[in-house]
Amino acid sequence: MLTMGIDIGSRSSKCVVLEDGKLLTYGTIETGPNILKTSQAVVDAAVQRRTGLWGEYRMPLPDVKVDHLTIGDMACIVSTGYGRAVVPFAHRSITEISCHCRGAQWFVPGVSSILDVGGQDTKGIRVGANGEVADFAMNDKCAGGTGRFMEIVADVLHVPLSEIGPLSLQSTKTLPFSTTCAAFGRGAAVAMRKEGERKEDILSGLHEAIAKRVLALVKKVGLADKFVITGGIGRNVGLVSKIEERVDGLKVTLPQEPMIVGALGAALFALDTAQKQARAN
Amino acid sequence: MSNDKMLSIDEILAGLKKATEGVKKQPGLMKSIVGYLDVVSTYVERIATAKEEGKWVASHGTQQPLEILEAMDVRGVFNEFWGVVSDIVRLESVPEAMSVSASTGTPGEVCSFFRNMDGLMHAGKWPRSDFFLYATSCCDNVKAFHTLGRRYGIPSFGLERSYFPYTDHAMEHWKNEYKRLIVFLEEQTGKKLDYDRLKEVVARSYRLTELHLEIDKLVSHVPCPLSPECFSGTLVAIRLLPGTQKGIDFLTGLRDELKERIDKGVSAVKDERFRVMWTSFTPFFDPTLMGFMQQKYGAVSVCDMLSHWRGDAKWMLDPDDPLGNLAYRTVLAPGNCQYSSGVDVAANLSDKARRFKVDGAIFNNNFGCKTGAAYGPIIKDELMCEVSVPTLTLNCDVLDHTFVSRAEIESQMDSFFEMLETSKAYKERRNLQ
Amino acid sequence: MAVVGIDLGSQNTKAVILEGDEILGGASLETGESAETEARMAVQEALRQTGLKREDLKAAVATGPLSVPVTKAVNIAALKQRSAASCIATGAYFRFPQARTVLYVGADSSMAIRLSGDGQVEDSVKNERCAVSSGALLDIVSRMLEIPVAEMGAMSLQATAPQTLSSRCVVFAEGEILSFIHKNPPVPVPDVLAGVNQCIADGLWGMVQRMGVPSELLICGGVARNVGIVKAIEAHLGKPALVPKQPQYVRALGAAVFARQMEREGRASC
């Protein structure tokens, strides 16, 4: 039985196809201005096994032909993410919170705390005994701790997002950085550059500041082993290491493919629904 | 481990000791800086050693009758000062404490003095306190004392002051609140207040006031004899050790040094180009800023709102009524000027600007301070139309140095002081052309 | 006697060469790695336009949102640093002496300035946190909607039902815009852009009002090229505002005027 999960995020879109709950294929692309086109495109990416964003595949995929698959073949499709409401061919839409919680358990059984740093929203989730969402918190009315904030700074430093992590690890000193305002953060980064500060050190300061903010969010709902980081940010080694410094010896577990956790969760929910229907008739 | 960045009381003590050694070697500083740091260290030491000396510790906010505490062997931990001294010793401590605070769900938009306290308590790094004391009016954050008291099982007592303290019934009530405070303290400590001892303390406290006023006069001298390192000297003595001989000795020394400097023609900076008044708090978040301003712009900090005495500060009305005196004192005393209407604060500051011959004002708009955020513009407009003193508004956080970058501050000060120099009022004040 | 003004903006570095009252040349290039290099290149480019040589420049003044020394960049003996506010004021006054309030809108920061009759700064205010009142949002939106910043103003004027942005935070404003274009059917782009411009204009108007109700308002800085924002501010103002042909050069021009003054006062020689 084939099920599909589509995660239309504010920055990137992901699509996962499961066969009876086993990963068949997935794809990721950047979210374009037109959401309808994007949702089509990300399905193509999945069946073509393209991951536009973070380069090479991380997940081993079964060696079978999938490029013939169409949405028509799916028993059920669940959408999530910012644009979840407008995916034309989705049967159901579920919020990122539930999907990340579900997906994280597929990757990391026994997970108890989840941090997801999205473009617009940063989420801290505590997983209950039966794998349900026990509690969650999202960034307050300030965007300081979001992925977008990081992008804005990376942008003025002319460093591709995928490289800010490795680069920041070469820092020798961590410069103070404020996350209270995106526009100001941008200005501050330019200022430091102009004063001859090294990008490494600016980024290290940025990661330090953001780590503080996003961790506060997880601690609010309860930080415990196993602690999982999902979303593209999981690929930012700079931020992850800053976070690891601050979790009091706790180990951070990264899913093999942090990008697709939400989409995968959605696909699992799709499987539930499909099976219910199957049982019904 | 990030927790290590947060300062414990011992680390603060050590830091202050180091600083004292440092300033002794450093040339060009005022002699009084040693006494200054001694007052601060003594204050912290008294807290550290309270228990073994059989004294009590009360963490408290503003508008407290510290003389009563002094007379009852209760040593105060002024929560705002704790943030300030942390910044002096190690700038990383406060931001760390505040991120801990955030992790408990406290929003990042309430006062940093309290978020710092919140974080340190959560991390177990706040000085061990037997009880909390707090007071209104205005600042709504004092509610944090009760909240934290509840959370950590520390008894607390709040003093209620009318918004308009000068009516008879308001004064009567305020004095009565002190009586209730004494009852609370007697219950907590199991000791009775010795009124004769209180009278002595109050008398010494009044001596401090007199010295403070003398010093104000000296500081208003042009060029200003007071250097940044000792800028908050009076405040430190009055707000930390009122009614103590230590405080008196320090202020006496400071006064004499200022006299001497004026006689010898020594001033804070050779070429005094601007006299600056801080219309909210001074830049605690960046202890080096005042010195920097002197060097770059010849802008000398001559006065601030926190160390402002209302009226003529003659609060010793009846030596035999210490409580009555204190009730009156706390509404006049430094650090309490801001707990009032913006128009009233502005009037006080306009008068101060005249007395200290101020050229420009800087208003630190502390992100977490609702009071300041709402009356900053009134103060700015009043200063302009009353004494034609322009104001630079700096958006900052009172304690968190990461909130606004030095580059940002510099670029704003560049503009401000260039503007001042070309302003008509400035030229007239300095009778240029 | 030719002089040069250099403006180290957070996004573009500009140089303006002035002789007497005549602007001989002006160049602008994107800010990248080193302030020094860009300053040098901008000056070179400006020189190229004028056919002058480095030696012909008798004085230079550098300015910008950040005071960064660029002495090495343009090896002119007489180089001074002047603050952003003074240079904006002077540049505005140079061409528009009637202006009493100047609104400068840059990439990351913006500033409202009140001028005295003789072009001196009387008061000034910078944009605050958590308030969309600079170009920052424009770049983000332009990238998001894949529309060049230059076209956003004109396009926004075709709006039929402008959207209101409730958030003043740049990132959340972006989020709201996303939810507009992710609506089914999506909100027409001009309506989104009109909302963006309105949001920025409102933020800016708050700053202008701090300087008192302006008699004559001049809008400058790169963002002033966005006619949508200018129109929105004029709506608040209730009358047309003054807008220079090349608003992005006003600050550099002001610096040049200071340089001219230096040169005249003969400080250049010593």
Place this chain on the structure above:
Amino acid sequence: MNTPLKALDEMIRLTSPFPESVSVKDWKATGRKVIGWFNPYIPEEIIHAAGMLPFEVTGNNEPVEMQGAEAHMHSNCCSKIRTCWQMQLDGKYKFLDGLVSCSMCDQDMRLFEVWAYYKKLPYMDSLYAPRKRDEVAIKLYLADLEDFRSRLSQYLICRIPDEHIANSIQVYNRGRELMHQLYELRKRDRPPVAGAEALEVSKAAARLPRERFNELLEQLLDEIQRSGREIKKAKRLMIIGSDLHNANQMAALETLDAVVVVDEMDIGIRRAWGQVDTQLPPMEALARYYVMGRPVDKHTWNSDGRLEFIGDMAEQYKVDGILSEIVRFCTYDGWDKFDLKKQMEQRGIPILEIDLEYGHPAGAQVKIRAEAFMEMLESRAS
């Protein structure tokens, strides 16, 4: 879906357009005065007894765009007072003859000062309300109330006699009684009114002449009785935190499969709880009621009672979850957050914290949180 409530429609008609509404115009047309107030510790009874219309200065169902308010108060002020000040700048409140505030909430007091400084009204007054709840506090507050009455009398050039105040107390008590009845009805498994509707009612209480409001509320209760109106939703929610006057925002939340059955707002439940003691001298009775007669609120230093009250209401109204909506920069709500969450968790009541700007609609930011919360409640149930 549900039969419209005529009385509610009438309330909305009379209080529209906001703020200078039909009823305000009618009132002014007869040459009577309107006194604005913005703090729950200002006894409307005294203004009412003076023959004036007490009108709560607030925002309403639409966000107000800041267009200059920040010229007089920085943007790190609470967005409620910035909204009110912006409305003043926009000329929305020019019908006010006077304004009364209270230092209980510093932001309310600052709004008053800015108003007094930049736009003085014929009558401007403020009083101090205690942060403690005891006899001493009552005495202090009573003294301030007496001063308030005297100053208002001077403005009127006629002493406000005790009998008038006693009479006004009767009227307002009746209003409280009726509002309380409405809250009782919402305890039903299928409440007769949605949260958004109930909010419109309690807003009207502070915008209409109280006699008229009482009539309409009696009608409303009667309509509910006869129509057997009921709302079928899967989940019951409680809203707590800052005063939010945006009923559209609450309505948007109720488009989810949930209904708001109770709240903990000064503009909600605190208007409906308790009665002013008619046996005591009127002024003292007022002082007692306003200091101690209502459920403990966030302004009180010792908010233990508040947290307990929230928990009890949540249980009495059998709510599935609590939405804590906090207007950004609110100091008081900020300091209760931690213990509130802890205590509700002990009671097993999930709580969702939402930070927002006053008056803003339930945008994507709020929606996603609310939907995720609903999913969470769902998964807990199963």
